Amino acid sequence: MASEETSKGTRREHDLLGYRDVPGDAYYGIHTLRALENFPISGDPISKYPELIVALVDIKQAAALANSELGLLDELRRDAIVGACKAIRTGQLAEQFAVDLIQGGAGTSTNMNANEVVCNKALELLGRERGDYDFLHPNEHVNMSQSTNDxxxxxxxxxxxxxxxxxxxxxxxxxxxxxxxxxxxxxxxxxxxxxxxxxxxxxxxxxxxxxxxxxxxxxxxxxxxxxxxxxxNLGATAIGTGINAHPDYAVLVREQLCTVSGLPLHTAPYLxxxxxxxxxxxxxxxxxxxxxxxxxxxxxxxxxxxxxxxxxxxxxxxxxxxxxxxxxxxxxxxxxxxxxxxxxxxxxxxxxxxxxxxxxxxxxxxxxxxxxxxxxxxxxxxxxxxxxxxxxxxxxxxxxxRDHMRDTLDRSIVLVTALNPYIGYANSTEVAREALETGRRVADIVLERGLLSQETLNDILRPEVLTAPRAPIAIR
Missing domain, CATH: 1.20.200.10 (Fumarase/aspartase (Central domain))
Incomplete structure (x- = not known):
């Protein structure tokens, strides 16, 4: 048995490193438990990122459907996995995706966390105990034809x-x-x-x-x-060679994933x-x-x-x-x-x-x-x-x-640039110098010097003339 019940509200699970007691009500398993201990880094668990949870169960559902189509996964286990993924997608069990997003292992803990939660929810749908991995296993069934690396x-x-x-x-x-x-x-x-x-x-x-x-x-x-x-790169498995996956799996799983996710996904040409x-x-x-x-x-x-x-x-x-x-x-x-x-x-x-x-x-x-x-x-x-x-x-x-902006404009020497085509650069320079030295308005100085008439000045200083390309008007 990969898991057995204990008398302390826990269940015992086994992995490469040995046995550990997992909380009996947890949908995650021993791999998630070790990750919780190993990576107390950001304090941001996967559950803080629901879009990532949904993406993970999209993949697990697509993989189960593809593997079933290839004759590698029976209908009973397929339907349980698919049912678990659909339940999780609605927001159920989000808190069970508990590992810190910052982790060693290239994301292995995140993938293992997803495998375990999907597996134990599927077992529950089948009327079986959590941790009954002899019947439905996180790696052998939920992770079939997959690697963390894809x-x-x-x-x-x-x-x-x-x-x-x-x-x-x-x-x-x-x-x-x-x-x-x-x-x-x-x-x-x-x-x-x-x-x-x-x-x-x-x-x-x-x-x-x-x-x-x-x-x-x-x-x-x-x-x-x-x-x-x-x-x-789904279908690449460990490094891109597709080891442990059916030759047709990459194509089928992508098709299923496009349907499940509703996204226009395509498989990389060189995995x-x-x-x-x-x-x-x-x-x-x-x-x-x-x-x-x-x-x-x-x-x-x-x-x-x-x-x-x-x-x-x-x-x-x-x-x-x-x-x-x-x-x-x-x-x-x-x-x-x-x-x-x-x-x-x-x-x-x-x-x-x-x-x-x-x-x-x-x-x-x-x-x-x-x-x-x-x-x-x-x-x-x-x-x-x-x-x-x-x-x-x-x-x-x-x-x-509005009034403040217009007053600032009238008191500024920037109007000299607009008048330059009409009074010439030399006159414009003199007007600008006097305006700076005295604080007087450019328009008043132009009128005082007789450089332009009031009518011409009014025509030049219209918003549509000041703020867009326009050929100079004839000076009257």
Whole structure:
């Protein structure tokens, strides 16, 4: 017997290292028990990542169906395994997936944990005791034709694919929010700036439209990474040679997995390469870093544009979300952009972790996929939440200070650039110098010097002229 009941509310199970008592009510077994002892690292068990649990049982269900089709697994055991997977997919027994996501062994503990929980749930459905492995075994039946080395990376890709879809959806919501603000602010003139110095006129709508375009570009890049994540190595078994699997298994299990998961998965053309190569994760992480960098840049802009409110730029108002100080009454901080900045810093750090872990693999397997999984899941989840928080708690409630922006523009010398084609570079330079020295408005100096008429000046300083390409009008 691989397992036997004891009188202490436990059951005794056996593995390579000997016997151990497992809690009698646990659906996991001895391999999970040892992993719980060996890896008290992050405090984040698999149960914190339901998408990974679902991916694992998708694979176990697909494998059982494929092995049954090949005549390797009888219908009774197949149906029990499939029933267990369906039950777990609904959220049952999530707490039984207990091993820490950061672990040694290239993910073996995660795969063993899944095998044991599925097996014991299947035994329960068959009316048998947990641990009755002589009838249904975690490795011989649930893990049939599989290895951790093809199950684990495949599960990571399925879980990542689904997580990326949620991130894409949330990015689209944020993009739409910026687009609405761009429309709302489309006729509000302001000073455009380069290197934090006054540059040329623009509209606040153009500024916010830029943020929408940036998000759209990143959504496209993220979507382009999905085909790489949909390439799996299931059927490779240990190193990619397919040892201990039927010659037709890889094709059949992929077909079953596509049906079970609903995802457009395809088998890698060369499984030995696919089993050791983490390039898809590196590529995806690089795109996540790109998103984080640009999202952080947008948040930097929002903090600058709302700075003050009286001694800074003060062009926009971010929604007030909480008191900003324990000592300064009335102070309100840009807390939502600040938290998104911090998520960006984390994602950038996670990218370095993923890069080093992918590089550190040797020969036919990368042993460091657990830290890749941990870093990827956190990056995707935190970026998703950051986009949602930024949209709901900040962007949709932004208001603009139209009069202040126009007054700042009128007092700035940036209008000289717009007038340059009409009054010439030399005159423009003199006007700019006088405006800087005296603090007077550019328009007043131009009129005083007789360089342009009021009618011509009014025509030139219209928003549609100041903020878009246009051939110079004839001077009247």
């Amino acid at each position: 199950v684990y990376p495949t599960a990571l890709k399925i879980a990542t694919y689904r997580s990326v879809l949620r991130l894409l959806d949330q990015m689209a919501v944020l993009e739409s929010s910026f687009e609405r603000k761009a429309t709302e602010f489309r006729d509000m003139l302001k000073v455009g700036r380069t290197q934090l110095q006054d540059a040329v006129p623009m509209t606040l709508g153009q500024e916010f439209a830029t943020y929408a375009v940036m998000l759209n570009e990143d959504r496209l890049r993220l979507g382009e990474a999905l085909p790489l994540i949909s390439e799996i 030995i390469e696919a089993t050791q190569d983490c390039g898809a994760f590196v590529q995806l992480s690089g795109v996540l870093k790109r998103i984080a960098v640009k999202l952080s840049k947008v948040c930097n802009d929002l903090r600058l544009l709302s700075s003050g409110p009286r001694s800074g730029l003060g062009e926009i108002n971010l929604p007030a979300r909480q008191a900003g100080s324990s000592i300064m009454p009335g102070k309100v901080n840009p807390v939502i952009p600040e938290v998104v900045n911090q998520v960006a810093f984390e994602v950038i750090g996670n990218d370095m972790t993923i890069t080093m872990a992918a590089e550190a693999g040797q020969l036919q397997l990368n042993a460091f996929e657990p830290i890749i999984a941990y870093s990827l899941f956190r990056s995707i989840a935190h970026l998703t939440q950051a986009c949602m928080t930024l949209e709901e708690r900040c962007v949709r409630g932004i208001t603009a200070n």
